[in-house]
Amino acid sequence: MRVVIAGGGIGGLATALSLHSAGITDVVVLEAAKEIRPLGVGINLLPHAVRELTELGLAPRLSDIGVPTGELAYFNHRGQLIWSEPRGIAAGYKWPQYSVHRGRLQMLLLDAVRERLGPDTVRTGHRVTDVVTENGKVIARVGDSSVGPCDLLIGADGIHSAVRKGFYPSEPAPLWNGLVLWRGTTRARPYRGGRSMIMAGTDVQKFVAYPISDPDDTGEVEVNWVAERPLDRQAMSRGDWNRRVSPDDFLHWFDTWTFDWLDVPDLIRRASVVYEYPMVDRDPLPRWTHGPVTLLGDAAHPMYPIGSNGASQAILDARVLASALARHDDPVAACEEYEAERRPATAKVTLSNRQRGPELVIKLAYERAPEGFDDVEDILPLSEREEIAARYKRLAGFDPEMLNNRPSYDVAASTK
Structure with a gap:
């Protein structure tokens, strides 16, 4: 079986590795960028992706x-603790949760693809602009040239997917909810033990921070952070993670957020680089698979970066699709099985993220006590906080008991 993957991001590279693991080695990855470099800031990989x-x-x-x-903790805009829970191994999972630099993860996957499938597997400077199906085979158009024919083409080409656009040409631009994320990294002293992911804020304004490196010789770590709030102008570059801005553009909204355990304005002010990104997604699709062509990752289900699920869901897509392809002679039947499992699941996550997902506790705490509280139990009982957290884990596929006991997607393991 010959497979072409459009897109060399985390989803596309994870798919190539998953196919190789499933015994499918005739794989080509077409990446639009002329060179894959370790760009971006931090992301989280949840235990189901790990x-x-x-x-x-x-x-x-x-x-x-x-x-x-080791910990996920939510605070209000005054730095008062609303809810905290252990994460990864400490929460009873068999696998850890990791905070990583997105670019470093992409390079890790790229190196593994080249080692396992060959140095020429990933072809950079190859932007897929269209796909053509003829007699059950697929040809990928790349500018004035083409790649193929192949038995299956996987569109993993991101939120502005050309493969998706070919099937849904009238779909509008990514949908913006009015919020903007400013993202950066800053060298700083560790806080709350050095392995804590924190979210602090109100119903409309939020700050997220987590370390993505071990301490250096000075004791400092690289802290990834995200500042979020509505924008009083039209958002620029929907779906572009790499638009640089000055911290002065938004620092004034966070200049009083100095807690006894974290200095938010200092982190913003000292960032090495800051990116602006409108919070956008797309409506869930009625169909991903069109003959021997299917979608994966952000091309299939772009979602708000809430609940740390974007990259994790793309990795799950890759594994489920590869498992199905290894068990079916017909790639179309395999893609339909993959879609039947993954499309409803990711649609639920996308729609839940629009309602704040697990971050709902911040919104409720602010609505019920906008000036702060003496005891969080008085405004948001423990049982309600626990149910919000547990509900999202179940929906997104990383409930500890469910994940620990779920059969592997590995073909060898699943056929024993």
Whole structure:
């Protein structure tokens, strides 16, 4: 079976590795960028994604670049604790949760693809502009040339997917909810033990921070942070993570957020670089698979970066699709099985993220006590906080008991 993957991001590279693990080695990855470089800022890999990367044999490499997250904690805009919970191994999972630099993760996956499938597997400077199906085979158009024919083309080409656009030409631009994220990294002293992911804020304004490196010789770590609030102008570059801005553009909205455990304005002010990104997604699609062509990752289900699920869901897509392809002679039947499992699941996550997902506790705490509280139990009982957290884990596929006991997507393991 010959497979072409449009897109060399995390989803596309994880798919190539998953196919290789499933015994499908005639794979080509077409990446639009002329060179793949370690760009971007931090992301989180939840235990369900770490499980899949572990089963692909990448656990030691992932441990080298990631910080195992030990705690997730929510605070109000005054720095008062609303809810905290252990994460990863400390929460009873068999696999850790990692905070990593997105670019370093992409390079890790790229190196593994080149080692396992060959140095020419990933072809840079190849932007897929269209796909053509003829007699059950697929040809990818790349500018004035083409790649193919192949038995299956996987559109993993991001939120502005040309493959998706070919099937849904009238779909509007990514949908913006009026909020903007400013993202950056800053060298700083560790806080709350050094392995905590924190979210602080109100119903409309939020700050997220987590370390993505171990301490250096001075004791400082690289802290990834995200500042979020509505924008009083039209958002620029919907779906572009790499638009640079000055911290002065938004620092004034956070200049009083100095807590006894974290100095928010200092982190913003000292960032090495800051990116502006409108919070956008797309409506769930009625169909991903069109003959021997299917969608994956952000091309299939772009979602708000809430609940740390974007990259994790793309990795799950890759594993489910590869498992189905290894068990079916017909790639179309395999894609339909993959879609039947993954499309409803990711649609639920996308729609839940529009309602704040697990971050709902911040919104409720502010609505019920906008000036702060003496005891969070008086405004948001523990049982309600626990149910919000547990509900999202179940919906997104990383409830501890469910994940620990779920059969592997590895073909060899699933057929024993």
